[in-house]
């Protein structure tokens with residue numbers, strides 16, 4: 119727009135046409151003004167287009183979240199979105215209510231199955247010493263399952279229908295164990311078809327939005343919530359029952375350390391007007407099927423010039439993959455031009471086995487996977503970030519008296535403490551990276567508990583700044 123000063127402006131007089139202007143002079147002046155206006159408009163248009171171009175060509179950083187199933191990849195993605203894409207996150211929040219409800223119902227059905235097995239006299243071979251159980255119970259009577267339990271089972275039976283309805287709505291990710299499909303320990307090897315039943319693998323791109331909706335009101339959702347609310351008191355009675363607790367302990371079922379545990383929050387999450395919180399969402403479990411992509415936009419990018427005020431910002435494209443062995447072959451096509459890998463290795467799993475392949479120890483699996491990622495020539499220039507995750511669960515496990523060296527003999531007689539275990543694993547993963555990376559590079563390692571949203575927000579800011587610095591350094595080298 120042109121500048122036209124008002125009568126009080128010092129330029130006003132200067133910009134008025136001369137009083138003795140002839141008609142020819144007036145035409146020439148008007149033409150000059152029109153030309154000047156055209157030039158000015160063209161400059162404005164150029165600036166506008168330049169801005170639009172800069173916006174379109176915003177630097178894009180490709181980030182992959184990798185790690186075995188249940189390592190916390192999707193939970194990390196939730197933290198990223200919560201922290202850096204708040205508006206979109208708000209729209210999705212309500213949809214997570216169904217996932218929490220499914221998690222609640224799942225835990226209750228697990229308990230009902232245990233009671234049924236116990237009542238049928240089906241005692242697991244590796245159950246804990248019965249004498250210890252007897253000593254812990256206040257008398258043998260309280261350990262027995264009675265008519266009261268049978269009544270609870272009948273009253274809670276409608277939850278089986280609720281589970282079916284929620285599963286139907288939430289799709290393949292709501293299945294606790296992946297379907298049988300060829301497995302591969304790393305994305306670089308062909309899936310082992312020989313030892314697997316031939317079935318169509320379950321690879322397809324899937325976004326949370328597809329399954330969660332945007333919180334629209336649906337009569338089936340309301341009816342699931344109503345049934346859950348009607349069962350609230352019975353669910354509480356079941357979870358607080360002494361015989362149930364002892365049976366779970368005997369079967370080494372530490373439900374409150376398993377994914378998607380909400381039974382201590384039944385008063386809140388099983389109520390009709392339950393409003394899901396961020397803390398609930400990071401604890402909710404929905405398996406990732408296929409690969410989902412999300413974008414985050416940051417205002418300040420590594421190529422911005424603070425002196426000239428030129429800011430093009432940058433965009434992160436984050437890919438979250440399904441981590442179980444049946445899905446790893448699907449990762450490979452995403453390795454092209456990847457800038458950053460955030461690899462999650464849970465530190466609490468040294469005594470656990472893979473759900474999809476119970477012959478394999480989870481820590482061993484994580485080490486194999488990490489080594490393959492570090493060794494890859496395709497990924498040799500990729501920045502590696504390692505989250506040693508689930509530190510809270512490690513703490514609880516060690517407190518229960520589980521000894522690390524029983525499962526990891528190389529840990530030796532080091533103190534059985536969180537700090538020592540994390541330090542030990544940190545060194546192991548770091549050494550593997552050094553040994554196997556085709557080119558020299560550093561790895562950034564963070565001990566994390568990604569269900570702790572406050573602490574994770576700080577870690578993610580550090581990660582973002584670290585990625586920014588690396589990219590800045592790379593751009594200066596070019």
Ligand SMILES: Nc1nc2c(ncn2[C@@H]2O[C@H](COP(=O)(O)OP(=O)(O)OP(=O)(O)O)[C@@H](O)[C@H]2O)c(=O)[nH]1
Nearest residue numbers: 188189190191192193377378401406441508567568
């Ligand atoms: N206590 C605790 N639970 C965690 C932590 N990280 C993740 N979880 C829980 O573990 C479960 C699995 O986490 P996800 O993020 O879904 O795991 P994933 O790596 O995406 O798993 P896949 O999608 O199967 O590959 C969820 O219920 C999380 O709440 C942690 O640090 N501490």
Ligand SMILES: [Mg+2]
Nearest residue numbers: 191192405406
């Ligand atoms: Mg996931």
